[in-house]
Amino acid sequence: MVSISEIAKKAGVAKSTVSRVLNHHPHVSDETRQKIMAIITELDYMPNQLARDLSRGKTQKIGVVIPHTRHPYFTQLINGLLDAAKTTDYQLVMMPSDYNQEIELSYLNQLKMEAIDALIFTSRAISLDIIETYAKYGRIVVCEKLQKSNLLSSAYLDRHFSFIEAFSEMKARDLENLVLLFSRNDETSATYQSALVAYQDVYGQLSTPYTVFGNIHDFNDGLKLSYQLIKDDSIDGILATSDEVAAGLIKGYEESGKTCPYIVGQEGLLVGQLLKLPTIDHKSYDLGKLAFKQALSDIISQEVLFSEYLPQDS
CATH class of the missing domain: 1.10.260.40 (lambda repressor-like DNA-binding domains)
Structure with missing residues (x-):
């Protein structure tokens, strides 16, 4: 050499x-x-890249902890991160976690060992208390609202009002037996929390029955679930995890010859526009760009974006 x-x-x-x-x-x-x-x-x-990194005290690399890419929310968020990184000298290091706490901890230790300059948690299983103990080693950004933290930055979505609008539309249509679908059926999920709170605000806590399904990510998941849902003729409304999931549900109902319930999609995808679905745009692309900006910032901050309900006739 x-x-x-x-x-x-x-x-x-x-x-x-x-x-x-x-x-x-x-x-x-x-x-x-x-x-x-x-x-x-x-x-x-x-x-020698390693020698150059050591000489300037930076790796020019930002780690992105991503649980999976099976849901369009994460793929659009990654696109936002990538486009933001293109305008800088920084590289993104994708760190798949599948919500495994041990794996997430290993990524935090990479920050501690100076293998990366900053870390972005697009979603997490590990506790915030543990994450905060690593903040002294570099900037950490989480994509969720923080109750209080002087150590972590957050770029997050306020989903509440968009869910309120979606459920209000469903209630105005006299829909009474709803199915709520989630990518992660877990109380730590911001989407899960926001949707259930909004549902209760609109329908009341006990007045209207609803059924929850988790681990629903894509078209095929929606299609498979439709085979189960068509057995219950009382279902009249579905909040799908995404527009792709909604398309799978519609396909299944069409194949069965049964009338499809009223469906609200999420993520504002092209397939939803083609199907003329009401949907909720969670601005995940913009969230990715915002999270990247915060990873480079010397200032700890919380910044919020607002999801947008797009009715069927928009």
């Missing part, structure tokens, strides 16, 4: 001069710069 010393010796300059050229330092004459660059090309020199 060619070293800076070899380049300096062949160019007849000091190692510091070669270093300045490699780091685009302005205080080098054009003649010297061109001479050194010609030698670098001739010797096919490649800088």
